Amino acid sequence: xxRIDRHILSLLQKDARxxxxxxxxxxxxxxxxxxxxxxxxEDDGVIAGYQAKLNKKKVGVxxxxxxxxxxxxxxxxxxxxxxxxxxxxEEVTSCHVVSGAYDYLLEVVSHDLTGYESxxxxxxxxxxxxxxxxxxxxxxxxxxxxxxxxx
Numbered sequence: 219x220x221r222i223d224r225h226i227l228s229l230l231q232k233d234a235r236x237x238x239x240x241x242x243x244x245x246x247x248x249x250x251x252x253x254x255x256x257x258x259x260e261d262d263g264v265i266a267g268y269q270a271k272l273n274k275k276k277v278g279v280x281x282x283x284x285x286x287x288x289x290x291x292x293x294x295x296x297x298x299x300x301x302x303x304x305x306x307x308e309e310v311t312s313c314h315v316v317s318g319a320y321d322y323l324l325e326v327v328s329h330d331l332t333g334y335e336s337x338x339x340x341x342x343x344x345x346x347x348x349x350x351x352x353x354x355x356x357x358x359x360x361x362x363x364x365x366x367x368x369x
Contacts, residue, residue, distance in 0.1 A: 219264070222247065224367045226255055227264070231364035234268045262318045271362075279327045282355040283334055286320035287341070288348040303344055309337045320351070 225245045229236065242252035259265045274282075289300060304313050304324070312325040328334040334352075341347055 219369050221366070223255060223259060224263075226252070227259065227367050230256075230365060240337045247346065273326070278329050280330050281328050281334065282357065282358070283326045283328065284343075284353040285326055285338075286323040286349075286351040286353075287322040287324060288319070288350075289321050290348045291346060292321075300344060300346050307337070307340065309333075320349070 222245050226241060229241050229244055238253045238256065238289070239249045241256070242249045245252065256265070289296065300322075301313075304310050304322075309328060310324050310327050311327055314323045315321065316323045326334065326337060328337060338350060338352070341350060
């Protein structure tokens with residue numbers, strides 16, 4: 219990956235709807251070679267996909283919560299079952315295996331506190347969940363931004 223590829227990735231992260239011609243102009247290529255580079259970045263899995271960024275308030279998301287989860291046991295089948303159940307919970311926007319006192323850190327969105335309570339009840343029904351600790355997000359200081367490209 220060279221300087222032009224990194225520049226293309228930066229431009230796409232800022233606005234994936236811009237035309238190939240606009241991107242080509244900004245990186246100093248003609249549209250055809252630029253399109254080939256974008257296609258190669260897609261084929262190589264560097265570009266994993268495209269999606270729309272939604273306004274949380276306008277789609278009814280009233281709160282964001284960070285949830286620390288500890289499991290009762292760490293057998294492979296129990297971990298797999300838990301992780302599969304998390305994949306199916308639409309409220310969970312991200313899930314990370316973490317080091318420290320807890321096993322997972324979840325980012326969860328909800329319309330309101332009642333919705334979050336419903337989510338926690340769903341989570342507590344999972345046999346392997348030992349502890350759940352909740353941290354309410356008061357205010358977001360930085361939202362997802364473009365990823366730095368290190369290679």
